[in-house]
Amino acid sequence: MAAISMQTVAKRFGKTEVIRQVNLAINDGEFAVFVGPSGCGKSTLLRLIAGLEDVSAGSIQFDQQDVTALEPSERGVAMVFQSYALYPHMSVYDNMAFGLKLKKTDSTTIQQRVQESARILQIEHLLQRKPKALSGGQRQRVAIGRAIVRKPRVFLFDEPLSNLDAALRVQMRLELKRLHRELGTTMIYVTHDQVEAMTLADRIVVLNGGKVEQVGTPLELYHHPANLFVAGFIGSPKMNFIAGKVVASNGKQVQVDIGAGNPIPVEVGEASALGSGAPVTLGVRPEHLSVTRASANGNNEPPANVEGTVVAVEHLGSEAYVHLNLKTDAPVEPLVFRANGDVVWETGQPVVLKMEPHKCYLFDDSGAAVARGH
Secondary structure, eight states: OOOEEEEEEEEEETTEEEEEEEEEEEOTTOEEEEEOSTTSSHHHHHHHHHTSSOOSEEEEEETTEEOTTSOHHHHTEEEEOSSOOOOTTSOHHHHHHHHHHHTTOOHHHHHHHHHHHHHHHTOGGGTTSOGGGSOHHHHHHHHHHHHHTTOOSEEEEESTTTTSOHHHHHHHHHHHHHHHHHHOOEEEEEESOHHHHHHHOSEEEEEETTEEEEEEOHHHHHHSOSBHHHHHHSSSSOOEEEEEEEEEEETTEEEEEOSSSSOEEEEBSOGGGSOTTOEEEEEEOGGGEEEEEOSOOOOOOOOOSEEEEEEEEEEOSSEEEEEEEEOOSSOOOOEEEEEETTSOOOTTOEEEEEEOGGGOEEEOTTSBBOOBOO
């Protein structure tokens, strides 16, 4: 096991800077997940840790040992890629043992390690099969087993589940969590799938444009995003965003005009920093919106928070995600809210949604989150 420290690490390919002054600490035995959109630099950062790419600036340390200039074989890391990369002419046993044989490990130790890894991964009965006789999930377990037998200080996973179907991905996520509990080894996992990040990580590192946007536990990032990017990336469906401006401030609550009738009250921890007229972005998650009127009845009801009409519905069985075109002064993206899956929704149906002041988020004109009220 190893604690990893990255200090002002940068990586450039020619004039293109793909990793920008990253300072990051990963604890000994931690399961850390690098997440972000395609091209954000997460795989490059993983390859820098592995030693597969040279850093352009900064340093990397394992347990306070500078490994910046060390070869991958000298760092004590094992990497599992998206591609299984198994030798088709070898049995599962020989695939798992191959790296140890290259290092001239004695046969007794090889047998012990392969058998132990196979037990952990529950593939003892597959050791004599060839890769062509295995399912995708079984092949991925063999690839992980090949890494386990080396007893590395750090496991590095580069989108290892992306080739699997949805059901198998869920199963393999559970297997990886169990594997981490059993081995207790430091693991770093790269994915673009924020659901994988939320379900696997002890801590998540959110990357964007080669820089770290925020580091924290899944719930810290979900409940306290540092900025608009993190708020929009963590959570599925993503947080709703509506541009607005502050029209009044009273203690720990501000009133935000989004051009949809009455201002929206939002509880904040820094009300004094948001003066009247300040441009802001209002954020609210789909599960934090509640329906106050779900059908047209022709009555003049008191105005609620926001009104709109249904434009699309995603039925997911026990729940549904309803997309709503808001009645606002300026065009905005459809608002998404979570609803009971047993309720029937029709396109064009009018709906009024309520926003709870303590469940809304505010972001200033730079995109930084405004501290929330308690």
